[in-house]
């Protein structure tokens with residue numbers, strides 16, 4: 001059964017990487033390739049969410065929760081999987097609701113920012129999965145430079161919490177401001 005998780009994780013990871021690339025191409029480049037990227041983005045995002053759900057369900061089915069949550073490595077792997085799912089769900093809803101206007105004007109930068117954050121998060125989820133199967137990558141050294149020691153860090157470093165709170169307050173403020181100016 002462990003093979004199921006190993007096999008299924010390739011769907012969200014591959015499709016999230018593809019969606020990130022399509023958003024960058026759709027937002028930053030002119031021409032036919034950018035048009036195609038924008039037009040095909042929604043199905044890719046929807047498929048990525050289905051793949052992620054399959055990966056998460058198999059993760060929980062295969063390994064006992066007690067075992068998973070008692071290792072910093074697996075705990076953070078699960079957290080990163082859920083953060084990635086959250087960001088790409090947000091992107092899917094935005095692209096779905098905005099339709100053809102999703103890339104219009106300044107809106108594209110919201111997609112680009114979310115895609116870049118999502119890219120870092122799913123790369124971290126995959127990297128931690130790699131550590132779990134004994135296949136570490138150099139990406140962990142970058143995490144190490146940020147204060148995240150993959151085998152022992154259970155928590156977000158304080159500066160990450162501070163940055164998250166600032167981003168949350170800024171996003172709330174921006175939302176209120178644009179609601180007032182459109183209403």
Ligand code: HEM
Nearest residue numbers: 002006009012052055056059060063081126129130132133
């Ligand atoms: C979007 C969700 C997820 C992604 C993209 C993901 C990704 C990965 C990757 C890339 C690996 C390495 C597999 C390999 O190299 O063959 C892995 C392994 C692993 N994952 Fe996940 N994972 C996800 C969700 C979960 C969840 C929810 C759990 C647990 C509840 C979990 C538990 C594990 C464990 C325990 C391993 C090590 C497998 C082993 O030792 O054989 N994963 N995952």
